[in-house]
Amino acid sequence: MPYVNIKVTDENVTKEQKQALIQGTTQLLVDVLNKNPATTFVVIDEVNTDNWGIGFDQVTTLRQLAHT
Amino acid sequence: MPYVNIKVTDENVTKEQKQALIQGTTQLLVDVLNKNPATTFVVIDEVNTDNWGIGFDQVTTLRQLAHT
Amino acid sequence: MPYVNIKVTDENVTKEQKQALIQGTTQLLVDVLNKNPATTFVVIDEVNTDNWGIGFDQVTTLRQLAHT
Amino acid sequence: MPYVNIKVTDENVTKEQKQALIQGTTQLLVDVLNKNPATTFVVIDEVNTDNWGIGFDQVTTLRQLAHT
């Protein structure tokens, strides 16, 4: 029954990493709450770095600052 | 006042199907809860099949298995 | 696979109305997108009228104005 | 058309503060994107501090540490 939504910035998350997130999250819900994997959804949203703000700034800006 | 979010995998949902989902959902809220269509939002999110997991697997994998 | 989230104000939605919303939404996804009901989630969130704003106002205020 | 969802911990947010959040958010969308307030939704979710984690910890724990 669980529905898990993982929002991350779209910074080249690979297919294998997505599989690892799905696997790990589903296993966690089995281990902690004994949920049925067959009815456990994990949905990953990848958000453009212009569209994610933290501390007043867009992540795009924060990344640029981090590389200067 | 209702806000409905429909998340489905991005497997070629047509414009007409989206209209049918919007129409049907709005009508349901009118029929069941007597809501005002003019302030009823229906938002459809289409999710990449790599990004949707069920039963430990990405839907991409499940689709491939279903076609082998 | 679909996940549907229905947000409405918490204005005495009955158990039967919730069942009707779940039934109707699931049937719609079967009819329009041929989805499998066994893996179709419908989650209803009921939101306090103080916590829902439209046109600058809380729904609580709008309801009071409507009854004066 | 905008839908804004504000999630905060349920730490005694007053009705007036909720009105201020609704008012300010709606005005921001008018000012920045020229959106119509009559079809701008702002929904505030208040989350129990046991249910919100940051840096491995529940906010309940972080609050207790902050007061020791």
Add this chain to the structure above:
Amino acid sequence: MPYVNIKVTDENVTKEQKQALIQGTTQLLVDVLNKNPATTFVVIDEVNTDNWGIGFDQVTTLRQLAHT
């Protein structure tokens, strides 16, 4: 701690407008609830106008009607 999700239709929102939405929302949460900007997330989702329905219609249709 706040997490704010702003959903708007994908009608050419510029990078500067996104920055203004992030800035304004974060400042609002500082002013109203004294929240820490460093742990305030603002995430903007841009939704295709075929995927957003209001009053039974897709926004794409509403926009076309408005221009006829």
Add this chain to the structure above:
Amino acid sequence: MPYVNIKVTDENVTKEQKQALIQGTTQLLVDVLNKNPATTFVVIDEVNTDNWGIGFDQVTTLRQLAHT
């Protein structure tokens, strides 16, 4: 930067289980995507079993059937 939302039915999830979900999810994002725990949010929503539908039925009904 990640924001993770875990929705489960409100069937007596304990404080310790919530901590385990927060801990496990945060660690997963560190391990898989090398994310910073200090800016990783995990929010758990507990949904009434009348409000969660799967396969046309409310979970309340499914639970009753399972116990008959």
